[in-house]
Amino acid sequence: MASVDAYSFDCPLRPVIVLNPAKRDYYRQRFERGVIIGPSRRRGYAVHDVIRRRWMNAGGQSRPWGHAVDHTRPAAETGKWTGFQPVAPYWSERTGVAWIARGPLYRRYRVEGGAAGPLGFPVADETTSPGGVRELRCERGVITYNPRSDETTVHSGS
DSSP states (O other): OOOOSSSOOOSBSSOOEEEETTTTEEEEEEETTEEEEESSSSOOEEEEHHHHHHHHHTTTTSTTTOSBOSOOEEETTTEEEOOBSSEEEEEETTTEEEEEETTHHHHHHHHTTGGGSTTOSBOSOOEEOTTSOEEEEETTEEEEEETTTTEEEEEETO
């Protein structure tokens, strides 16, 4: 698997395995503090252990998270985030792992500064109300998206 300088994963715990043997795609190798997963033996993404555990609990490479499309990276001063196909999970010791679907809420969260911005880290997974309004709760506020009006709104201090 590809080497990753961003994090020290220590020793491999298992050999490389093929996640989809019929198509011979998506490879995974488990390490002491994370996993490297990718579409080939030469291109893999490092997923830190706290996010990997949540990814596996959500169904691993099957939906809703899909496959990793980026390495785990620092978020703000104390957290981490990783890009997956349809979602971007964020983690901090204070908030645990919460995910945001890529789309209007995610774009607005990034415009507002992401985890380093005034909203801080997400504290819960993105939700959708019965009326279709999507919501992301953060440490210091809430972002809502109304698909009918195609508008996102930030509510600080919620």
